[in-house]
Amino acid sequence: xxxxxxxxxxxxxxxxxxxxxxxxxxxxxxxxxxxxxxxxxxxxxxxxxxxxxxxxxxxxxxxxxxxxxxxxxxxxxxxxxxxxxxxxxxxxxxxxxxxxxxxxxxxxxxxxxxxxxxxxxxxxxxxxxxxxxxxxxxxxxxxxxxxxxxxxxxxxxxxxxxxxxxxxxxxxxxxxxxxxxxxxxxxxxxxxxxxxxxxxxxxxxxxxxxxxxxxxxxxxxx
Ligand code: PMT
Numbered sequence: 001x002x003x004x005x006x007x008x009x010x011x012x013x014x015x016x017x018x019x020x021x022x023x024x025x026x027x028x029x030x031x032x033x034x035x036x037x038x039x040x041x042x043x044x045x046x047x048x049x050x051x052x053x054x055x056x057x058x059x060x061x062x063x064x065x066x067x068x069x070x071x072x073x074x075x076x077x078x079x080x081x082x083x084x085x086x087x088x089x090x091x092x093x094x095x096x097x098x099x100x101x102x103x104x105x106x107x108x109x110x111x112x113x114x115x116x117x118x119x120x121x122x123x124x125x126x127x128x129x130x131x132x133x134x135x136x137x138x139x140x141x142x143x144x145x146x147x148x149x150x151x152x153x154x155x156x157x158x159x160x161x162x163x164x165x166x167x168x169x170x171x172x173x174x175x176x177x178x179x180x181x182x183x184x185x186x187x188x189x190x191x192x193x194x195x196x197x198x199x200x201x202x203x204x205x206x207x208x209x210x211x212x213x214x215x216x217x218x219x220x221x222x
Contacts, residue, residue: 002043002046002047002211004047005047005214005218006049006214006218007048008048009048009049009090009221010049010050010052010087010089011049011050011089011091012051012053012081012084012085012091013037013053013091013094014053014054014055014056014077014081014092014093014094014128015034015037015040015054015055015056015058015095016037016055016056016057016095017030017031017034017056017095017096017097018030018056018071018072018074018077018095018097018098018125019056019057020074020098020100020101020102021101021102022105022106022110022120023105023106023110024107024109026110028101029057029098031182032095032096033182034056034057034058034059034060035060035185036174036187036206036209037053037055037058037094037095038053038060039206039207039210040094040210041053041063042064043210043211044210044214045063045064047214051066051067052066052067052069052084052088053066053067053069054069054077054080054081054084054095055068055069056070056071056077056095056097057072073101074098074101074126074128075101075125077097078126081128082132082139085132085143086139086140087140088140088143089144090145090217091146092146092148092213093128093132093147093168098125100123101122102121102122102123103121103123130166130167132145132168133145133167134167144169144170144221145168145169145170146170146171146213146217147163147166147168147172148171148172149162149172149173150174150176150181150182151175151176152175152177155175156190156192159171159173159190163194167194168194169193170191170193170213170220171192172189172213173191174188174189185206186203186205186206187204187206187209188202188204188209189201189209191213199212199216201213
């Protein structure tokens with residue numbers, strides 16, 4: 001059994017991929033299956049944490065002993081995470097969040113006509129992770145905030161720039177593209193710390209990667 005080193009701790013994990021409605025039948029989305037986020041929730045619960053899992057469009061069974069809050073869009077995910085983060089010791093944002101959403105979601109299905117369809121105008125979604133960092137002192141002093149980054153190239157350089165932009169404590173940078181990370185059973189990452197640290201996590205099951213991330217969170221909470 002796992003060491004109960006998260007006993008007495010409350011953590012919030014986001015998982016899955018947001019969907020931004022274009023019309024009642026279509027959306028802008030991404031390939032996240034939720035497996036990495038569910039692994040984070042499952043392993044935190046096994047280590048004794050009180051876990052809330054905010055799940056965007058995931059079709060996996062609820063992990064045992066975890067409270068699951070289902071959401072659809074980035075705005076819904078933002079509202080759920082902002083409510084749940086109060087009083088939590090750590091928040092881990094492993095969800096793949098759409099950076100943009102259609103300005104308008106039309107209420108009836110867009111029909112195929114003889115002419116080219118109207119371009120879909122987009123507006124930026126809130127940056128949830130940056131918002132959690134900005135409101136931490138007021139809402140959750142001392143909370144550890146962990147982001148994920150999906151990068152296709154220059155993984156460490158792009159990750160370091162993203163860590164600085166978002167201001168989180170740890171950024172788990174996984175390489176995507178070429179069939180990696182999205183929907184797979186295994187994953188691999190380098191975890192960058194705001195203190196300049198870099199921890200390599202070799203390829204292995206998503207639960208193993210999740211456990212290594214919690215090890216780093218536990219170190220910070222100590
Ligand atoms: O679900 P799986 O199939 O197991 O795949 C796992 C995964 C590849 C989706 C996961 O490991 C992962 O990398 N998740 C983050 C993907 C992502 O959206 O990365 P990003 O570089 O676009 O965003 C960086 C961080 O900012 C993320 O923590 C994201 O949750 C957050 N973000 C992004 C946009 C936004 N508007 N608000 C945010 O909070």
